[in-house]
Amino acid sequence: xxxxxxxxxxxxxxxxxxxxxxxxxxxxxxxxxxxxxxxxxxxxxxxxxxxxxxxxxxxxxxxxxxxxxxxxxxxxxxxxxxxxxxxxxxxxxxxxxxxxxxxxxxxxxxxxxxxxxxxxxxxxxxxxxxxxxxxxxxxxxxxxxxxxxxxxxxxxxxxxxxxxxxxxxxxxxxxxxxxxxxxxxxxxxxxxxxxxxxxxxxxxxxxxxxxxxxxxxxxxxxxxxxxxxxxxxxxxxxxxxxxxxxxxxxxxxxxxxxxxxxxxxxxxxxxxxxxxxxxxxxxxxxxxxxxxxxxxxxxxxxxxxx
Amino acid sequence: xxxxxxxxxxxxxxxxxxxxxxxxxxxxxxxxxxxxxxxxxxxxxxxxxxxxxxxxxxxxxxxxxxxxxxxxxxxxxxxxxxxxxxxxxxxxxxxxxxxxxxxxxxxxxxxxxxxxxxxxxxxxxxxxxxxxxxxxxxxxxxxxxxxxxxxxxxxxxxxxxxxxxxxxxxxxxxxxxxxxxxxxxxxxxxxxxxxxxxxxxxxxxxxxxxxxxxxxxxxxxxxxxxxxxxxxxxxxxxxxxxxxxxxxxxxxxxxxxxxxxxxxxxxxxxxxxxx
Amino acid sequence: xxxxxxxxxxxxxxxxxxxxxxxxxxxxxxxxxxxxxxxxxxxxxxxxxxxxxxxxxxxxxxxxxxxxxxxxxxxxxxxxxxxxxxxxxxxxxxxxxxxxxxxxxxxxxxxxxxxxxxxxxxxxxxxxxxxxxxxxxxxxxxxxxxxxxxxxxxxxxxxxxxxxxxxxxxxxxxxxxxxxxxxxxxxxxxxxxxxxxxxxxxxxxxxxxxxxxxxxxxxxxxxxxxxxxxxxxxxxxxxxxxxxxxxxxxxxxxxxxxxxxxxxxxxxxxxxxxxxxxxxxxxxxxxxxxxxxxxxxxxxxxxxxxxxxxxxxxxxxxxxxxxxxxxxxxxxxxxxxxxxxxxxxxxxxxxxxxxxxxx
Numbered sequence: 001x002x003x004x005x006x007x008x009x010x011x012x013x014x015x016x017x018x019x020x021x022x023x024x025x026x027x028x029x030x031x032x033x034x035x036x037x038x039x040x041x042x043x044x045x046x047x048x049x050x051x052x053x054x055x056x057x058x059x060x061x062x063x064x065x066x067x068x069x070x071x072x073x074x075x076x077x078x079x080x081x082x083x084x085x086x087x088x089x090x091x092x093x094x095x096x097x098x099x100x101x102x103x104x105x106x107x108x109x110x111x112x113x114x115x116x117x118x119x120x121x122x123x124x125x126x127x128x129x130x131x132x133x134x135x136x137x138x139x140x141x142x143x144x145x146x147x148x149x150x151x152x153x154x155x156x157x158x159x160x161x162x163x164x165x166x167x168x169x170x171x172x173x174x175x176x177x178x179x180x181x182x183x184x185x186x187x188x189x190x191x192x193x194x195x196x197x198x199x200x201x202x203x204x205x206x207x208x209x210x211x212x213x214x215x216x217x218x219x220x221x222x223x224x225x226x227x228x229x230x231x232x233x234x235x236x237x238x239x240x241x242x243x244x245x246x247x248x249x250x251x252x253x254x255x256x257x258x259x260x261x262x263x264x265x266x267x268x269x270x271x272x273x274x275x276x277x278x279x280x281x282x283x284x285x286x287x288x289x290x291x292x293x294x295x296x297x298x299x300x301x302x303x304x305x306x
Numbered sequence: 307x308x309x310x311x312x313x314x315x316x317x318x319x320x321x322x323x324x325x326x327x328x329x330x331x332x333x334x335x336x337x338x339x340x341x342x343x344x345x346x347x348x349x350x351x352x353x354x355x356x357x358x359x360x361x362x363x364x365x366x367x368x369x370x371x372x373x374x375x376x377x378x379x380x381x382x383x384x385x386x387x388x389x390x391x392x393x394x395x396x397x398x399x400x401x402x403x404x405x406x407x408x409x410x411x412x413x414x415x416x417x418x419x420x421x422x423x424x425x426x427x428x429x430x431x432x433x434x435x436x437x438x439x440x441x442x443x444x445x446x447x448x449x450x451x452x453x454x455x456x457x458x459x460x461x462x463x464x465x466x467x468x469x470x471x472x473x474x475x476x477x478x479x480x481x482x483x484x485x486x487x488x489x490x491x492x493x494x495x496x497x498x499x500x501x502x503x504x505x506x507x508x509x510x511x512x513x514x515x516x517x518x519x520x521x522x523x524x525x526x527x528x529x530x531x532x533x534x535x536x537x538x539x540x541x542x543x544x545x546x547x548x549x550x551x552x553x554x555x556x557x558x559x560x561x562x563x564x565x566x567x568x569x570x571x572x573x574x575x576x577x578x579x580x581x
Numbered sequence: 582x583x584x585x586x587x588x589x590x591x592x593x594x595x596x597x598x599x600x601x602x603x604x605x606x607x608x609x610x611x612x613x614x615x616x617x618x619x620x621x622x623x624x625x626x627x628x629x630x631x632x633x634x635x636x637x638x639x640x641x642x643x644x645x646x647x648x649x650x651x652x653x654x655x656x657x658x659x660x661x662x663x664x665x666x667x668x669x670x671x672x673x674x675x676x677x678x679x680x681x682x683x684x685x686x687x688x689x690x691x692x693x694x695x696x697x698x699x700x701x702x703x704x705x706x707x708x709x710x711x712x713x714x715x716x717x718x719x720x721x722x723x724x725x726x727x728x729x730x731x732x733x734x735x736x737x738x739x740x741x742x743x744x745x746x747x748x749x750x751x752x753x754x755x756x757x758x759x760x761x762x763x764x765x766x767x768x769x770x771x772x773x774x775x776x777x778x779x780x781x782x783x784x785x786x787x788x789x790x791x792x793x794x795x796x797x798x799x800x801x802x803x804x805x806x807x808x809x810x811x812x813x814x815x816x817x818x819x820x821x822x823x824x825x826x827x828x829x830x831x832x833x834x835x836x837x838x839x840x841x842x843x844x845x846x847x848x849x850x851x852x853x854x855x856x857x858x859x860x861x862x863x864x865x866x867x868x869x870x871x872x873x874x875x876x877x878x879x880x881x882x883x884x885x886x887x888x889x890x891x892x893x894x895x896x897x898x899x900x901x902x903x904x905x906x907x908x909x910x911x912x913x914x915x916x917x918x919x920x921x922x923x924x925x926x927x928x929x930x931x932x933x934x935x936x937x938x939x940x
Contacts, residue, residue, distance in 0.1 A: 030403030033395035034411065037455060040392060041414055044452045048429035049421075055432055108328045111321040123325075125564050130332050132506060132563075133556040134513045136529050137549045140536065141335045144342065144350045144546075151338055154351030185332055236419065243422020245516055250536070260424045267428050267520070277432070280425050469671075475635055476668035478655040480682030480733065487656075490681075494672045 056278035060271070073278030083262065087283055090242045090259040091290065093173055097180040098238040102230060104181070105188035109229075110222075112189075113196035124193075131186030139247050142179040146170040146251060171253020179247045184240075188233040195229025196222070227302055231295055242287045259283045340550035343543065350542060361547035371548060374531035378512055381443050381527055385450035386508035390500060392451070393458035398492070400459070401466040402474075416456040426452065427520035434521070441523030449517040454507035461506060461567065465499030498566045505563035509556055528552070585644070586611035586769055587632065587737060592641035594627050594793075601627040603793035604641070609771060609786075614763050616772045616780040619790035620816070625773045626665075626741055628790070632771060633662045633739050646736060660737040661730035665745060667722045669714045675701070675725055676710035682733045700728040703762070720751050727759075731766060738763075740772045744779065756783055777817050781805065789813045805863075811938060814861050821867070821905050823860040824940070827852045835937070841900025842878055849937040859938040864908040866934035869894065869920075870927050877927040880905060885921055887911075896926060 056073050059066045077083055112123045130138065145151040146169040153165040169175065199222060207217045245260040252258065259279065266276030338350075346356035365371055396415070400408055418426060430449050431441075439445065473495070477487040493500075515529035522530055532548065535541040585608030594602040602624040609615045617625035630636040632643060634655030642651045650658050661682070670678050679697045688696070701707045704724035709717075717725065723743055730738055743759075744752045760783050763770050774780050780787050781801040788798045789812075797809045808814035811822065825839035835852055837845045839860060852858060873879070880896035883904055891911055895904040905928060920926070 026403045027405055030399040030405045030408075033399035033403075034405075037392045037396040037415065037459075038411070040451060041417075041455070044430060044433075044448050045418060045421075045426070046414065048433040049425075051433050051436060052425070052429040104328065104331075107321060107324050111325045115321055121568055125561060126329060127332070128564060129557055129560050130336070132509045132513075132560040133336075133553055134529070134549070136513070136515045136532060137339065137553060138336060140532075140545075140549065141339055143536075144338060144542075145335055147350070149349055149351045151350070151352065154353075158352045182331065182335060185328075239420045240422050243424050245422075245424045260422060263424055263428065267431065273428075273432065276428060280428060284421070284425060470666050470668060472664040472666050472668040473670060475633075475655070476662070476664055476670070476729075477681070478635075479633055479660075479662045480729065481656045481685050482682075483656055484654075491670060 052277050053281055055274050056281045058274045060274050065273070073275050074282060076275060077278045077282045083259075083279065086257060086259050086262055087286065089173065089257075090283070091287070093176055093180070093256075093258065094238050094241040094244075096177050097184065097241050098234050100177070100181045101184055101188045101237050102192070102234050105185060105192055105233065106230065109189050109192035109196055113193055113199075127186060127189050127193075131190070135183060136246060138183045139179055139250050142175065142182065143170070143250050146175050146178075170251055172255045173252070175251040175253075176247050176256040176258070179251050180241050180244060183247065184237050187236050191232040191236060192226060192229040195226045195232075199225045224302060227298075231298060235291055235295065239287055239291060242283065336553060339546050339553060343546040343550040345543075348540060348543060350546070361543040362551075364544045365547045365551065368544070370526075370531060371528075374526045374528045377443055377525050378528040381446050381450060381518070382508045382512040384447045385454050385511040386504045388447065389451045389454035389458045389507045390462075390503045393455055393462050393503065394496070394500065396455075397459050397462035397466055401463050402471065415459060418453050419456050423453070423514070423516040424520075427517045430517070431520045441521055443522065443525050443527075445521045445523070446518045446525075446527065447511075449521045450511040450514060453514065453517065454510050457510055458503040458507050461503040462496065462499050465496050465567075469495050502563045502567035505559050505566075509559060509563075513556070585609065586613075586646060587771070588642075588644040589628070589632070590642045590644065592628070592631060592638045592643060594624070594631060594636060595639045600793050602631070602638075605790075605793075605795050607788055607795060607798065609769060612767050612769055614760065614770045614772065614783060614785045616774060616784040616787045617790060618774055618777060618780040618787050618816075621775055623790040624793040625775075625790050629662075629739050629741055629771060629773045632737070633660055634658050659735055660739055661733050661735040662739040662741065663723075663726045663730050663743045665741045665743070667726040667743075667746075669717070669722050669725055669729075671714045673714065674710065675706065675712045675714070675717070678714065678725055679710075679729045679732055681729060696732055700732040703731070704728045719747055720755065723747065723755065727762075731768070735768065737769045737771060740770060742773055742775070744774075744776075752779075759783065781817070789816060791816070807936060808861065809938070811859060811861075814936065814938070819864050819906055819908075821862045821864060822903075823862070823901070825858050825860050827854050827856045827858055830854050837937070841898055843876070845935065846932050847935045847937050848932060852937065852939070857940045859940050861936040861938060862930055862934055864893070864906040865891075865910075867905070867907045867928050867930045869896070869907050869909055870929070871924070873927050874929060877929040879925060879927055882920055882922050882924050882926055892920075894920065894926075896928060898928070 057069050057071070059068065059070050059072055108127070112120060112127070116123050143150070147153070148165050148167065148170065150170070152169060153162070156162045157165065203221055203225075204217055207221050212220060242258075243260045243263075244258060245264055248256050248258040248261055249264075252261075263276045263280050263283075266272045266279065270276075341354075342350045343361055344357055344359065345354050346358040346360075347354075399405065400412065405411070426449065430445070430452075434441065434445055473491055474487055477491045478484070482490060513529065514527075515533060518527045518530055519533065526534065528548075532545055535545045587607070587609040589605050589607040589609075592602060592605045593600065605624070605628055617628060619625050627636055631638055632645075634650070634653060638651060642649050644650065645659055670681065673681065676697055679700050680693060683693055683696065697710070698707065701710060704727060706721060706724055706728075709721070714722070714725075723746075726743070740759075744755050747755060756779060772780075772784065781804070784801060786798060786800055787804055789796045789804065791812050797804060797813045799807070799809075804813065804817055808817065808820075814820040814822075823839050823842055825837040825842075825845065827835050828838045828844065829836040830852065833848060833850050835847055835849050837847060837858060837860065839845050842860075845860065847860070870877070878898055880898040882894050883897045884895040886893040889911070892909050894907045894909070896907055897904045907928065
């Protein structure tokens with residue numbers, strides 16, 4: 001019967017095959033759905049970055065852009081003492097900011113993940129609102145707080161604690177650090193919170209059952225398991241803050257200038273785009289390498305402790 | 307055992323105190339903006355000299371503010387729509403399909419989170435200049451779409467991961483095409499995340515200063531306008547009033563967005579957990 | 582062989598390097614309650630999903646009612662599915678869930694309502710139409726999923742472990758109900774389960790799968806009494822295995838040298854003299870006595886378990902590596918109560934109780 005019926009069976013026509021192939025291939029369908037986003041990302045992110053890299057090997061001759069290959073811009077970038085100093089300062093400021101932010105955020109994230117029972121949503125909202133609200137205004141707030149006639153000086157003077165405004169508050173690296181630490185605080189909490197929330201609570205109970213006290217439990221279970229979140233948060237703060245422009249420009253003064261301000265100047269006032277491109281590429285590459293090495297070192301250190 | 311129990315509340319209270327201090331650190335500095343925006347003085351300094359709403363009145367009638375606000379709204383709404391519409395199929399592909407190389411795709415998409423904004427701004431500026439596209443609000447939108455997409459995809463992916471894949475299969479099984487399945491099942495279930503994504507990407511665009519600064523040409527968005535005013539001390543009180551208004555509006559928007567998102571997730575998830 | 586309503590024609594499915602289904606060949610009859618049985622990961626769900634159209638065979642074809650459906654998307658196949666998670670749409674109420682698949686038919690409103698009401702009555706949930714999906718219990722969700730699929734009057738109903746999420750009592754009630762329903766509607770059911778009792782009690786025929794391969798397709802009784810290989814025998818119920826060598830063949834009867842068990846006579850063909858064989862005997866086919874009788878094997882009870890209507894014993898027979906598992910019915914008031922451990926007992930079984938398998 002089965003053999004006899006084979007002749008009557010309807011098999012799909014030739015025309016159906018390309019469509020069928022498409023349907024069979026999840027991969028193909030997935031890439032189709034992704035393609036509009038990928039096109040935008042290639043055109044507006046990857047291509048511009050590639051062009052930026054290309055520009056850094058060109059040079060600006062007066063008003064004319066020379067497309068001859070040259071390493072002059074990198075020579076200038078690495079050769080000028082001011083640029084090197086600015087780069088080191090950017091790294092130093094960002095490192096301090098990252099350290100401060102992560103250290104401050106960890107207990108907060110821990111509190112929400114482990115101690116808050118009913119009002120978790122409320123706490124998370126309170127912690128994410130600053131994340132989404134104007135960065136510029138958050139930086140600006142510190143300008144009016146730390147300023148010569150600002151909130152702190154005028155407040156302390158009207159309380160009679162000081163008689164002359166404190167000049168060291170604004171326009172220095174310290175002002176940049178505190179401003180950035182505040183402005184980026186919300187970025188540190190969420191990754192750490194997520195990694196803490198993921199920890200299986202029975203692991204902690206098991207550790208307690210096996211004789212570990214609260215402090216040992218924290219260092220042997222909670223901290224190692226939350227480390228991916230900590231590293232994520234650190235990278236998410238360190239990398240963008242090294243290139244921050246707004247904070248140094250508003251509260252940094254001449255002592256607090258960072259690498260992004262130099263880049264901006266090349267693209268606006270000076271008009272030497274190739275040099276600006278070279279500074280941008282060189283500092284991004286350096287920051288990338290520093291970040292990778294640090295993360296690797298951290299992971300290795302953790303692996304050894306385990 | 308009883309010793310541990312008596313310890314717990316004390317430790318909790320210490321952390322709670324820390325958490326409240328932390329919230330104060332987050333919020334108090336920003337609160338000075340609304341505080342001084344009602345102060346009857348040109349100088350942002352204590353003691354407060356008196357209550358006034360004149361700075362708000364000035365903001366209200368300032369045509370430059372209106373123009374900048376209008377520009378920001380146009381850019382923000384367009385960037386939110388474009389990035390969310392692009393992110394819906396992308397998030398579906400990344401959660402629903404086996405894709406070789408999806409990690410590197412996700413890497414490219416979220417690259418803009420790790421690249422300093424100034425680099426995003428100048429590199430797009432160079433490209434637009436190279437292909438001779440004049441700077442305008444549309445070029446700002448392009449830059450904003452790049453920084454909005456990672457947020458949109460994150461919000462949408464977490465929602466799509468949260469619901470059972472077999473719901474979509476059930477719809478196909480019951481005779482609906484892929485397209486109608488999207489409209490009858492996927493879309494209604496993802497809608498909270500779509501709303502949330504629209505609001506949050508709007509916020510990202512609305513708040514952005516640096517990319518707009520490089521790409522806006524002669525049109526000013528609200529952050530560019532504010533940046534310009536910061537140079538003039540006598541303008542500061544109106545900037546405070548404007549800033550206070552922006553903070554209030556964005557807070558309302560963010561609370562609403564987060565509420566829609568988490569509420570939607572809980573509501574959608576409950577029935578999916580096996581009976 | 583009667584007509585193959587669903588024909589799985591040498592279907593293979595590979596995910597990368599993993600072969601989930603390996604050249605499966607099945608013919609399922611019209612109106613049959615057919616089960617795919619096997620441990621998790623054996624490929625049964627993948628096979629079901631290929632019949633539904635969610636996965637595509639790497640190789641081979643699938644025919645339903647003599648039409649090749651391999652290339653046809655799930656929304657145009659004459660089959661409907663009850664999902665393991667039930668996949669009740671959380672944003673729709675019960676009525677709209679059931680009506681979901683009827684939209685395309687463009688029925689008049691009255692007829693649509695009538696059909697949904699009829700389906701609700703069938704699953705004994707009349708009046709539940711306006712309930713939200715999250716207000717339903719597990720059993721109710723399972724019924725709604727069933728009604729939603731059946732209301733489309735499919736040629737084939739596919740069920741992916743539909744009772745797995747229910748508690749034991751409800752599951753047993755639903756087994757009977759489901760079987761009754763299948764008889765009433767007369768639709769071909771393809772039922773995936775890992776629960777052998779469920780498969781045995783509900784199915785007309787069962788395909789036992791393991792590691793992507795179909796091992797045996799048979800009626801429940803045959804599967805239990807005449808497994809065709811060690812894996813099937815092992816998976817369905819409990820089985821004792823003894824190794825032996827065929828020592829003589831004579832018109833459909835063979836003599837087997839079974840070492841410590843002596844020489845056994847069995848009914849079997851297609852075994853040559855000298856072949857190694859596996860002798861399989863169910864525990865309940867073995868009689869246990871305290872007195873030695875003819876052609877019995879002596880052993881010592883090493884463990885016993887009292888299970889109410891029956892008792893289980895492990896009996897150590899010298900020369901055998903594994904203890905022999907024996908089940909006795911506790912017919913008398915005291916049953917086999919006296920036996921607990923250490924006693925010497927004698928085991929015997931009739932020749933037809935043995936299944937002879939090649940090694």
